Amino acid sequence: MHDIAELKNIMPFMIPIVGIVMGVGIGMLALWIDYRKKRDIFELHHKERLLAIERGMEVPPLPDAIFGNGAREARTLGTADYLRRGLIWLLVGLGIGIAMALNSSIESATWALIPVGFGLANLIFYGIESRRVASTPAPR
Known part of the structure; x- marks a missing residue:
């Protein structure tokens, strides 16, 4: 025992x-x-x-x-990968922000801006990179 x-x-x-x-x-x-x-x-x-x-x-x-x-x-990451990652981060951030705003307060929902920022950064990079790739002539 x-x-x-x-x-x-x-x-x-x-x-x-x-x-x-x-x-x-x-x-x-x-x-x-x-x-x-x-x-x-x-x-x-x-x-x-x-x-x-x-x-x-x-x-x-x-x-x-x-x-x-x-x-x-x-x-290597292609431009489509950055679009996908950007949309995922943006939508996850928005979902967290909405959930925190409804369940807690607007002040706590501001933490959701971090994944939203990651998503926007990936989307901005996607936009810049896709324009650069489109403007580059194809090798012969």
């Missing part, structure tokens, strides 16, 4: 400790899995190059994705 009372006293301290350990552990596991995946891909590519050299074939150049994070580096 005495052990259960001690466990109840220790439990509130164990929850944050387990949460922190699990959070750090999951992050470290993700990094380790990514490392292993990249190492395996590099080893396979290296074996392929060695076989090509042994057979006298032309060795293809190394792809850039092997040395960097190919999916993230290759993707």
